[in-house]
Amino acid sequence: MRYVKWGFLALIVLIVGSFLHYTLPQHDIVRVVGTYQERQDLGDWTRIFWSSPDDQSGTLVNRDVQFIQTVRANGDPMVYRNEDTGWGWPPYFKFDTASLQTEADDLRSSREAPVWAVVTHYGWRSELFSIFPNAIGIREVEGPDVTIIPWVNIILLVILLVIILTIRAMLRQFKERSIDPVLEDMGEAWDEVESRADAAGDEVRGVWGRFKGWLGTWKGKPRK
CATH class of the missing domain: 2.40.50 (OB fold (Dihydrolipoamide Acetyltransferase, E2P))
Incomplete structure (x- = not known):
């Protein structure tokens, strides 16, 4: 997946770079x-x-x-x-x-x-x-x-960089405020489900163990 991610980013950079090189x-x-x-x-x-x-x-x-x-x-x-x-x-x-x-x-x-x-x-x-x-x-x-000196290009590229950094900061802030808490709650809920499943398993194994023990008490009794 790492190569796919970097390949996709490289394609985006190539497309945007070609567009800017042609247009500016x-x-x-x-x-x-x-x-x-x-x-x-x-x-x-x-x-x-x-x-x-x-x-x-x-x-x-x-x-x-x-x-x-x-x-x-x-x-x-x-x-x-x-x-x-x-x-x-x-x-x-x-x-x-x-x-x-x-x-x-x-x-x-x-x-x-x-x-x-x-x-x-x-x-x-x-x-x-x-x-x-x-x-x-x-x-x-x-x-x-x-x-x-290509002042127009410098100004436009600086503005574009500021916009990209602003959007990146907004996305990171949105992730920290909205997505990370949801993921954390989902993780805690999943851990709780696993804990309950483990407790239920232990209880089932305990009941089964007691049942097997009860069956074992009948093995040594003589028949009438």
Whole structure:
């Protein structure tokens, strides 16, 4: 049972960790090299990795999506989709797709004269399944070595930790006040039942012993 318990806890941690890693904002320092628009088919299971803004019908199987092409400081390419999130999940309430595309175009630069920018985004990049992170903000920075402190993530994770610890304390208090006394009463009741059963057994054995003794008194008597 110990392995089942730890396996279940590990699965819960993996699911929650993956959810937070996908949903929480991340920051990449990149150089913008281009933008484009392309029609995407959204009829398969990867639809869950694309936005569903309120102003677009959920029945659409394809639509035009804007993309931002970038290159990281180490030379690796990175492509972001640029979609509104609307009032849906994740709750970034992004409605400025056109403005963000304009800002990205304004930050274009060449390898010889690079202009570095930090792209705030959520989601994952998978070339195999054609999944792209969604850019939710972009701004110019001094260089590729600038330090970005993820204050939003820190605050949200601290709040989440406080909530988890509070719930844990409440559950422990509930267990101590409500469950443990019941279990203790049940244990005492069971001990009392066992004691009564042992006493009844002793009484039965005593009666049986006396009965056997009475029968033994008849064995030595002569017949008339």
